Amino acid sequence: MTLFVSGATSQIGRYLLPRLIAAGTPVVAASRTPQPAQPGVTWLTGDLGSVLPTAADPPWDAIASFSPLEAWVHWLSQQTVAPAAKIIATSSMSIVTKQGSAQSDEQAVVARLQQGEQGLARQADRLGMQWTILRPTLIYGAGIDRSVTPIVKRARRLRVFPIPMAHGMRQPVHADDIALAVIAALSTDAAAGQVIEIGGGERLDYQHMFQRVHASLDERIVPFYLPSFTLRLLAACSARARGPVSRLEQDLIADNGPLQSRLGVHPRAFKPEAATWRPMSPAQAMERIAGSVR
Numbered sequence: 001m002t003l004f005v006s007g008a009t010s011q012i013g014r015y016l017l018p019r020l021i022a023a024g025t026p027v028v029a030a031s032r033t034p035q036p037a038q039p040g041v042t043w044l045t046g047d048l049g050s051v052l053p054t055a056a057d058p059p060w061d062a063i064a065s066f067s068p069l070e071a072w073v074h075w076l077s078q079q080t081v082a083p084a085a086k087i088i089a090t091s092s093m094s095i096v097t098k099q100g101s102a103q104s105d106e107q108a109v110v111a112r113l114q115q116g117e118q119g120l121a122r123q124a125d126r127l128g129m130q131w132t133i134l135r136p137t138l139i140y141g142a143g144i145d146r147s148v149t150p151i152v153k154r155a156r157r158l159r160v161f162p163i164p165m166a167h168g169m170r171q172p173v174h175a176d177d178i179a180l181a182v183i184a185a186l187s188t189d190a191a192a193g194q195v196i197e198i199g200g201g202e203r204l205d206y207q208h209m210f211q212r213v214h215a216s217l218d219e220r221i222v223p224f225y226l227p228s229f230t231l232r233l234l235a236a237c238s239a240r241a242r243g244p245v246s247r248l249e250q251d252l253i254a255d256n257g258p259l260q261s262r263l264g265v266h267p268r269a270f271k272p273e274a275a276t277w278r279p280m281s282p283a284q285a286m287e288r289i290a291g292s293v294r
Contacts, residue, residue: 007066069116171199199254
């Protein structure tokens with residue numbers, strides 16, 4: 001089976017590629033920047049629109065995408081023959097958690113995700129392709145996320161780690177567990193035509209999650225607790241903070257029932273280490289996964 005992977009250097013891609021290579025699966029991978037040669041991987045350089053073939057000559061058995069859904073919707077709409085038997089794509093739980101946001105930019109994110117999910121399903125159905133969409137919660141594990149890792153970087157620089165005293169439940173999911181879900185979806189038809197939520201194997205409140213991140217650091221950084229009135233003041237002073245602060249007491253969690261029953265994937269608990277928050281190169285990911293699959 002030849003698999004086309006877009007977003008191959010994303011958090012999920014950095015874990016998926018080594019697992020595919022270890023399994024002997026031929027991979028065609030897309031990246032905006034040139035990548036070093038890897039056995040079993042054919043790299044295409046450029047954005048998705050420039051590397052996808054212009055004619056519908058089905059070159060792959062399946063597609064795994066961690067790229068924006070709208071790019072695939074646009075390209076698939078121009079095809080008359082299915083380019084692959086299956087497409088597994090990631091969306092985001094933001095489609096649910098940000099629905100009631102008062103911020104226009106967050107409303108736009110929800111609309112874009114909704115249009116992407118619906119459009120992908122519609123085009124895949126038209127072409128006779130099986131499709132599965134995964135909706136992850138907060139993703140971590142490769143040190144390149146835009147949520148927790150930037151906070152850790154700033155804390156390392158300032159030697160102070162902020163811990164909001166908020167109690168909405170969170171369910172951070174490791175990027176490798178999403179990669180495992182992709183592999184499972186490729187190997188079974190049980191999730192065909194399904195939108196599957198995927199959260200971590202542990203639910204913990206916001207304060208506890210940040211306390212665990214702080215505890216994972218291997219250097220002396222002072223914790224600084226932020227009470228609710230401070231958070232409200234922050235939201236009043238910064239328009240960009242209003243949406244995030246408004247959700248601190250909300251439960252942003254996923255239902256892993258379908259993930260477990262249809263794909264047999266049971267994500268790990270949230271147990272970060274100091275290395276979790278340092279950027280992991282594709283080569284380092286290869287070494288880490290190679291050790292875990294031996």
